[in-house]
Amino acid sequence: MREERTIQKEIFLSGIGIHSGKRIDMLLKPATSGGIVFRRTDLDNLEFKVNxxxxxxxxxTVLIKDGYQIRTVEHLLATLYIFGIDNLIIEMNGEEVPxxxxxxAPFVQAILKAGIKLLPSKKKAIRLTKPFIINENGNYIEFYPENEFKITYTIEFDHPFIQTQSLTFPINIKNFVTEIAPARTFGFLKDVKKLRAKGLALGGSLENALVLDDNSLINGSLRYPDEFVRHKILDLIGDLALLGHPLIGHFKAFRAGHSLHLKVVNFLINSQEFWKYEDNEIIYNFLKTLNNKNL
Ligand SMILES: [Zn+2]
Structure with missing residues (x-):
């Protein structure tokens, strides 16, 4: 177990939704209980409790309630997971996280600036106890027991600039801040027309995504040679964060995406024989040490 947390001070962020193309203002407010809750101020404070x-x-990854939605929650949820922020109100005047x-990286900076507040309540971890694999058309995610939260991700793109990239990271604050959080989302120029016809990627631009033509990257330079696979690790952390507990175990993803990530999340909530709650103080102390060392 570890102590639950929130932020010390309010955080204001504003930006464009990559899919909606609309400017959104977002206010993160400390909360002492109630989990992570998105609140649509443009819809009479309609609340979406993250689950x-x-x-x-x-x-x-989209949260849906009463026919309304909060889009693109994954990068923010990944960041909250890493800092162990369990309780928070996120007010938004539109449908998508900027x-x-x-x-x-901008979410990490904002949280470090605001500070983290420990709460009296405790949070149990979820420890994987048995291996399993979920396939989807030859792509898969497998998971198995291990003594820390770890992700291995492999991507294969038939594109000369990406090709095959594979990485394994223990998922902790230090690795997240320096190796994963700065990795940007990416897309292909050839898909833009198709996506926009579906009302997607309307806010995508050279300022907020790595964009590839048939042969190369058309904007700027990479932050890491394998930035693409690092971003996929970020997305998986954000989706696993929906489980609402610290995780202990190894997830290995091969050519996966949000749909497969969510299948694993749903499998886990429906299959309690593959994990158990960890409530001993060893985990609590481990996370506490990690936290003190890195913040
Ligand atoms: Zn992403």
Whole structure:
């Protein structure tokens, strides 16, 4: 177990939604209980309490309630997961979390600046106890027991600039801040027309995504040679964060995406024989040490 947390001070962020193309103002407010709750101020404060049952995949992770939605929650949820922020109100005047620069780095900076507040309540971890694999058309995610939260991700793109990239990281604050959070989302020029016809990627631009033509990257330079696979790790953390507990175990993803990520999340909530709640103080102390060392 570890102590629950919130933020010390309010955080204001503003930016464009990558899919909606609309400018959104977002206010993160400390909360002492109640989990992570998105509140649509443009819809009479309609609340979306973050949990796997209201999550869907549609080129991003979307929370749906009463026919309304909060789009592209994954980079923000990944950041909250890493800092162990369990309770928070997120007020928004529109339907999508701002994409910022396409990465989670702006959210990390905002939270470090606001500070983290420990709460008296405790949070149990979820420890994987048995292996399993979920396939989807030759793509898969497998998971198995291990003594820390770890992700291995492999991507294969028939594109000379990406090709095959594979990485394994223990998922902790230090690795997240330096190796994963700055990795930006990416897309292909050839898909833009198709996506926009579906009302997607309307806010995508060279400022908030790595954009590739048939042969190369058309904007700027990479932050890491394998930035693409690092971003996929960020997306998976954000989707696993829907489970609402710290995780202990290894997830191995091969050519996956939000839809497969959410299948794993749903499998886990429906299959309690594959994990158990960890409530001993060893985990609590481990996370506490990690936290003190890195913040
Ligand atoms: Zn992403």
């Amino acid at each position: 796997p049952h209201i999550a869907r995949a549609n080129y991003s 994409i910022m620069d396409g990465s989670a």
